[in-house]
Amino acid sequence: MKCAGCADAPKYRPGESVGAGYCGCDCQKEHWPSHKAFCKALQQRKKLLRTAKILKVALLTYREVVFDLDLTRIDLRDGVLHIRQKLRPATARAKRGRFPTHLTSNPEHKEAVLANNQCTTAMALLGRLTRKLLAGVPCTIEVLDLEIGKPLVPTKLIPNQGMKPNCLLHTVLKFSLRPSNEVWILDSTGCQYGFREVLVPYDSYLAKNECRNMRDPAPYDASETTDLDFFSNLPFMNATPAQRRDLDAERQARRHFAVFVDSRVGAELLSGSDQQFRDRLESFAGQLKGHMLSLPKSQ
Template sequence: MSTPISPCVKCGDPGSKRCSRCWDAPEYRPGDANPTRYCSTECQKADWVAHKSHCTTLSRRTKLLRAATILRAALLAYRERFFDIPLSKIELGKDGAVLYLYRDVSPRPFPNGLTHDSKHKEAALTHNMCTLAFAMLGPLTRKLLAGVASSIESLDLQIEKPVFRTHLVEYLADGIDSNGGPHTVLIVRLHNNEAWIIDTAGTQYGFKEVLVPFERYIKDRASSNFVNGPPTKYTACETTDLDFMKEFFPDYPKAGLDILEKEKKARLHFARFVENRVGVRKGRDLKDSVFDPSKDFGGSKEEFDTKFGELMKEMKRHLEGFK
């Protein structure tokens, strides 16, 4: 595919050269991420003083988008490995507003053969999983966003405009278990005070974008009446939700505690990968890291896609090794 020709921002001549640092950045407001083009390296260098501030903003957005992409992929990989809802059928309702997940009697791995629609598969994997995502992805989120975000907060809100909702149909009754409760997302602020939403479990509502400007997210997806108060600092670790359950529900049935303990072991297995293979751990060589956020977010889309693919391959291999 040929590179589009646009006027060079420095001299006005036809330009096909683009700034690689801020290419493919998401828009915060319409039109504010249009690519900057040059006719030559000389014009690009001459324009750097004028372009630097805008370039820095866009490159941070690109890193944020790439981090959010990794976080969603990590959640989906974990859920596919440790899927705990036995399903017999996945079916979109006739009006397209509800994706029905029919519960089966016997536990089984995620049944890939039940749907060939990736959106429906991701919706099933993330059904009622925003709390798991909130906890499990905490340390990974902070590693990936170090130096990119000025603050990270969690927020509970109500989704009012889903593409569709996922409903779990129980096998012993006709009733439907709806995910109508609060939905947890992250608010990430950049150093220029842009506020973004990262919604790793939004696929259960049919949402494709994992990263959305805060104002647009509220306008297009959710209520502005926050469910559990204002945003709070994001300090969760991989087992925060499980530890809460054990502490505040001391009379939890033994069978339930056994399930929580098994889930905790799986989460800690995931945590070891994050600790040892993402970024540089004190006392370990950089070569042990499969993804270094300090440098692997940069470069072209193709270069990032390669590193992203390597990261997910190693992560899935690690998850498969859980016993």
């Protein structure tokens, strides 16, 4: 028998023994006073891991339906994923719609393209969902801006609209759990650098990816339109009617996403066995996709 409460929790330290096994119910009951505190800490980890997976799926599903790049080709050359696009003038509206799945059959490449340059979007879009899922978990959530020194599979947008090609500034969430004092990095868009794990211990994440903190952590209090509200005050992003309509269209999509979070997401999404969670996550993605497809087209 395994303790159902802490089964499938992630490891925080290398070589750490996670979970507990028993020969029967009496053995488990006898061990509970010794196991209780550690079990609760592992349950917090498991909720955090499941939340991380939900957030990544939520962002990728949102982007798959509300995609705004006019892509022409996706190819991996010399270890770099090249994302080729047609640039539009500032006077033209973005072509918002479904992701062009015909351009790649590789699921990891698709995720990388969907997440490319989306860490700021993720911070805003996923704020409401993050707080709702982790309402019962005692933790401090902060925003970190990092310089990624060692991406596994770099992505390159061509042309890159004036962005510095070697600038890998990346925004993630830092979680400090109480009372265990564990510190984790939640990275919902790391797939754009070839990172497969969405939840990694803080020290391990920084060391493995050769990261450098670019500024002090800030409290995570973003709403789904925080970044858009900031962009609305930048003259170069509001110079033409097309740019202003694009911002309005994105704001409408974000609010539509928020309706789904408020009405369709509950704490039960994090509960159950590992298989039950995988089934719920698949159902969550399907329901969110259907909801976003019901978004009225902007004029």
